[in-house]
Amino acid sequence: MYKLLVNSPLSGEFVAVLPEVEAMIAVLYFGLFAMSFDFISGYTGYLSFGHAAFYGTGAYLTVLVANGKLAVTLPVVGTVLGSQTSFMVLLLLAGLFAALLALVIGSVSFRLSGVYFAMITLGFSQVLYVFVRDWDFVSSAPRDGVAVTGRTSGFQIGVPFVDQLNLAVGVLAGDEVALLGEAITFSTTDVSYYMIGVVVLVSYFVMQRLVHSPFGRVMIAIRENEERARAIGYDTYRYKLGAFAISGFFGGVAGALFAAFRRSVTPENGFYFLVAGDALLASIIGGFGTLVGPLYGRLFDETVREFLSKSGSGGGLLPWLRATVPEGVLQMDLVGGVTVAEAIDTFLNGHAELYVGIMFVLFVLYVPNGLLGTLRDRAGGTLATAGIPALRRWFR
Amino acid sequence: MTPLTLAPLLLDAVGEFLRPSTLAGIALEGLSLAALYVMITAGLTLIFGLMGVLNFAHGALTMIGAYLGGLVTVLLVGTGAGDPLRFAAFFLAVLVTFGALAALGGAMEVSLIRPIYDRPPLYQILLTFGVTLILEELARIVLLFYGIQPISDWQEALSTRPAVLGESLALGSVSVDGLALFEILFGVLTVAGVWAFLTRTRYGLYVRAGSEDGEMLSALGVNVRRVFTVVFALGTGLAGVAGVLLAWDANWAASVPLAAETLLPAFVVVIVGGLGTFRGTVVAALLVGLTDATMTWWFQNHVAFTGLPEITVFLVLVVMLIVRPQGLFGVSEVGGH
Numbered sequence: 183m184y185k186l187l188v189n190s191p192l193s194g195e196f197v198a199v200l201p202e203v204e205a206m207i208a209v210l211y212f213g214l215f216a217m218s219f220d221f222i223s224g225y226t227g228y229l230s231f232g233h234a235a236f237y238g239t240g241a242y243l244t245v246l247v248a249n250g251k252l253a254v255t256l257p258v259v260g261t262v263l264g265s266q267t268s269f270m271v272l273l274l275l276a277g278l279f280a281a282l283l284a285l286v287i288g289s290v291s292f293r294l295s296g297v298y299f300a301m302i303t304l305g306f307s308q309v310l311y312v313f314v315r316d317w318d319f320v321s322s323a324p325r326d327g328v329a330v331t332g333r334t335s336g337f338q339i340g341v342p343f344v345d346q347l348n349l350a351v352g353v354l355a356g357d358e359v360a361l362l363g364e365a366i367t368f369s370t371t372d373v374s375y376y377m378i379g380v381v382v383l384v385s386y387f388v389m390q391r392l393v394h395s396p397f398g399r400v401m402i403a404i405r406e407n408e409e410r411a412r413a414i415g416y417d418t419y420r421y422k423l424g425a426f427a428i429s430g431f432f433g434g435v436a437g438a439l440f441a442a443f444r445r446s447v448t449p450e451n452g453f454y455f456l457v458a459g460d461a462l463l464a465s466i467i468g469g470f471g472t473l474v475g476p477l478y479g480r481l482f483d484e485t486v487r488e489f490l491s492k493s494g495s496g497g498g499l500l501p502w503l504r505a506t507v508p509e510g511v512l513q514m515d516l517v518g519g520v521t522v523a524e525a526i527d528t529f530l531n532g533h534a535e536l537y538v539g540i541m542f543v544l545f546v547l548y549v550p551n552g553l554l555g556t557l558r559d560r561a562g563g564t565l566a567t568a569g570i571p572a573l574r575r576w577f578r
Numbered sequence: 579m580t581p582l583t584l585a586p587l588l589l590d591a592v593g594e595f596l597r598p599s600t601l602a603g604i605a606l607e608g609l610s611l612a613a614l615y616v617m618i619t620a621g622l623t624l625i626f627g628l629m630g631v632l633n634f635a636h637g638a639l640t641m642i643g644a645y646l647g648g649l650v651t652v653l654l655v656g657t658g659a660g661d662p663l664r665f666a667a668f669f670l671a672v673l674v675t676f677g678a679l680a681a682l683g684g685a686m687e688v689s690l691i692r693p694i695y696d697r698p699p700l701y702q703i704l705l706t707f708g709v710t711l712i713l714e715e716l717a718r719i720v721l722l723f724y725g726i727q728p729i730s731d732w733q734e735a736l737s738t739r740p741a742v743l744g745e746s747l748a749l750g751s752v753s754v755d756g757l758a759l760f761e762i763l764f765g766v767l768t769v770a771g772v773w774a775f776l777t778r779t780r781y782g783l784y785v786r787a788g789s790e791d792g793e794m795l796s797a798l799g800v801n802v803r804r805v806f807t808v809v810f811a812l813g814t815g816l817a818g819v820a821g822v823l824l825a826w827d828a829n830w831a832a833s834v835p836l837a838a839e840t841l842l843p844a845f846v847v848v849i850v851g852g853l854g855t856f857r858g859t860v861v862a863a864l865l866v867g868l869t870d871a872t873m874t875w876w877f878q879n880h881v882a883f884t885g886l887p888e889i890t891v892f893l894v895l896v897v898m899l900i901v902r903p904q905g906l907f908g909v910s911e912v913g914g915h
Contacts (some may be wrong), residue, residue: 229700290896294903297632297699301849302899308842309892414623459707466704533719539711546705547693 203371205488207378207443209481215436216464216476221389223427223462224471225398226422227405231299231458232287232307236430238452239283240276240437242314247272249332251319269337273381273438280434281427284457288426292419295408304455311453327448330441336370337442339355339377349377351443378439382477385432390473393430401425405471431450463538467545469552478553486541487534591879592880602752606872610758612867613765614830617823619847619859620772621816627789627854627872628809630689630699634706637841639814640712643679643821644832645717645726647671648735651825661740668822675818683814687807710837717834739826764823768816769860775812779883785809789854823903846895852905861906869894 219233246252249264263275287306291299314320321328336350351374368376392398401422403411412418441447451457461476461482468479549556558564594600622636636775650671655664686709694701721728743756767819784805787795796802824830830839847866850857873890898905 225701229703290900294899297853298849298899298903300703302844302896304842305846305892305895305899309889309896312888312892374903437579455842459711462704464708533715535711536715536719539708539715543690543705543708546701546708547690550697550701 203375205257205484207371207375209477209484210375210378210382211439211443212460213477213480214385214439215433216428216468216480217386217389217473218436219458219461220465220468220470220473220476221393221432224465224473224475225393225405226423226425228292228295228426230303230429231300231462232303232305232455233429233433233461234453234455234457235287235303235307235310236280236284236433237437237440238307238310238314238447238449238458239280240434241441241447241452242320242437243276243279243434244269244272244326244337244438244441245330245445246320247275248330248337249328265332267439269339272337273435275338276434276438277431279432280437281431284427284430284433285423288423288430291517292422292426307453307455307458311449311455313448314330314453325449327446327450328359339381349373351377351439357547361368374443378443381435381439385435386474386477389428389432393473395500397421397424400471407553463542465552466542467552469555469558470550472552472554472558475552475554482553483538483568486537488573490534490537579870591876594879595875599752600875603754604875605868606752606754606758607727607874608868609663609864610755610761610867611816611870613761614820614824614827615843615847615863615867616765616769616860617819617820619844619851619863620768620856621813621820622844623848623851623854623856623859624772624785624816625810625813626848628785628792628855629695629806630854631702631706631810632699632853633813634703634841635686635709635713636706636813636817636844637837637839638717639679639683639708640821640824640840641832641834641837642682642713642717643675643818644735644825644830644836645674645721645732645821646678646818647822648732648738648825648832650674651738652734655738661742664738664740667738668826671822672819675822676815679818680811680815683817684807684811686814691810692803692806710841714834714837721834728834731833732825732826735825736828743826744866761823761827768819772816772856779882781805781808793885843891846891849905850895850898852907855905855907858905858907865906866891866894 215233215237218236219230222233223229243252247263247267248265252263253265254263287303291302291306294302315325317324338350340349393401400411400416402419403416404422406416408418437447437452441452464479464483465476466479467482468477469475545552551559618636618640621639622633625631625633625636647668648671651664651667654667654670659667678701690705690709693701694705702879718728726732726734739757743760745756746753747756747759748754774782776786784795784800784802787800788802788805792802795805820831820864822837824836824840825832830836847859849864851860870891
């Protein structure tokens with residue numbers, strides 16, 4: 183589809199607007215992380231500002247095990263955990279480990295509420311961030327992060343121990359697949375895209391199932407009025423803790439996917455509190471308290487970033503303007519000897535945060551329900567149940 | 579290392595720690611840190627105390643204050659300038675920065691925060707978080723444009739520091755960094771200033787009354803909206819002044835990451851002290867500053883792990899929240915959340 187549009191007559195414009203497959207993969211795994219954030223913050227109303235702790239834990243666990251730093255060998259069974267452990271097992275392990283961490287953090291943090299809860303979770307994640315940044319067990323230069331060195335093949339997603347059903351993901355070390363006798367070829371990034379997509383989809387369905395279960399109803403009851411939920415007999419502390427652990431689980435899975443695809447992780451993109459900030463951004467833009475919203479939010483976010491500040495190959499406004507705007511205009515003086523070309527460069531080269539920030543503020547002020555939340559309000563229910571009849575009425 | 583060889587080492591370390599000169603040195607170091615913490619937290623706590631708004635943009639405002647103050651001193655101070663001129667430039671920078679950031683803060687309150695007072699407090703955190711992103715990126719753009727290094731310390735602003743602040747002065751048997759003394763002095767002056775504002779002026783009365791019961795205050799005929807704007811402006815102005823002070827300290831210095839570096843300890847101090855109480859903030863800053871200095875001494879001299887002093891600051895927070903969730907002087911559930 184991407185290739186089709188890119189090769190169309192309007193190719194320049196499409197290259198400028200559409201995100202690349204690499205960006206879409208980032209949307210998927212980060213969208214899963216944003217979803218896990220929304221699962222706790224959007225549904226129980228407790229702002230987990232230190233959610234990066236779980237993402238980072240999943241990512242670091244994956245890389246450390248793959249490098250053989252965390253090896254467990256049992257006398258009878260043999261190697262249980264080592265550099266060649268199946269990635270599916272690792273995904274589960276990353277999730278479980280993060281869930282365990284969530285139980286520890288949550289058991290302290292849920293004694294508080296509101297602003298205090300946000301701050302203490304932030305505190306915990308920051309402790310982990312500083313710890314990982316200075317822990318020389320991780321690598322010889324922990325500040326620069328750690329890359330996968332102990333495993334040359336890609337991380338395989340599929341059914342463990344059944345070779346045909348496993349496909350590896352990774353920027354450089356994935357699989358290539360030819361279907362229908364070379365008619366359709368998927369490159370390594372395409373394969374990664376679909377395989378990561380499968381994990382994200384399954385995770386989404388699990389979380390969605392939970393949200394619509396009685397458990398999820400209690401979470402919403404806590405968000406709406408915690409005292410009343412407690413008064414009618416729910417042990418809200420346990421429900422909150424449970425929801426936090428589940429959220430941590432999927433946060434860890436997202437982190438493991440991220441590390442498997444990127445094959446490296448640094449303290450800055452794993453544990454730093456702005457990672458949780460990005461999830462917050464995605465949730466608000468997509469719709470707080472709509473589980474799938476954060477994925478769309480991240481897509482929107484990523485598209486804007488790509489479009490407004492991409493200097494490289496993936497297109498965007500800057501290369502497009504450089505190619506399209508006539509030379510005479512580019513050399514024109516603006517204020518104080520600054521040419522148009524310089525102004526464009528200054529404002530469009532790598533400063534996506536500015537536009538994302540402005541957009542975020544505008545969303546908080548004017549679209550508090552986010553993209554999906556607003557659409558649902560308009561449609562009067564989820565788009566699947568209310569949207570289709572509405573569309574039918576529209577076309578009748 | 580076996581426990582038998584470890585024990586005498588530990589005893590030595592404790593003996594060295596308990597020596598009066600070491601303790602005094604650590605105390606002064608801790609006091610100067612506490613002064614910095616008070617400076618970067620005062621504005622935050624004023625704003626939260628009255629309005630219940632946790633200003634996430636506070637760190638970014640401090641960072642902008644550091645650059646603005648640095649700019650004023652760099653413009654005024656040449657290479658051959660003497661210390662009196664440098665100090666004069668500093669205080670002028672403080673005035674300019676306070677004015678500029680107070681204006682910015684006032685504008686921010688009126689245009690962005692006023693429309694969402696009736697929403698849950700979560701949205702104010704979100705909004706100010708967005709403002710942080712914008713301010714940081716704008717700072718990056720401007721700095722890159724003028725060829726100033728945004729990520730690492732701005733050396734030119736650091737070099738305008740008076741020579742006397744770079745020397746160690748001897749106070750009895752203890753040698754003290756001149757800068758530390760200056761920071762302590764400045765911190766004490768600021769605390770006195772804010773305290774006088776809160777207890778000796780009419781506006782301070784409104785602020786104290788407003789943090790108790792805003793509705794009652796407006797029923798008594800005070801324009802609470804204007805009080806909010808003024809307090810927000812004051813708070814952001816104080817953030818800027820803190821930045822000017824930090825621009826001379828090589829441990830902090832003007833750089834874009836300063837925003838996050840100051841925001842996190844500021845949160846710790848505010849929460850340990852009890853959100854929104856100025857007295858609590860001062861005590862908590864002392865507590866955190868002294869803990870930080872002590873731990874830094876221990877981990878620099880006897881335990882090899884560079885990140886631990888930073889972690890201990892957060893451990894103080896975690897312990898405090900477990901023992902006394904509302905903070906030292908806080909009332910639980912400030913402002914209904």
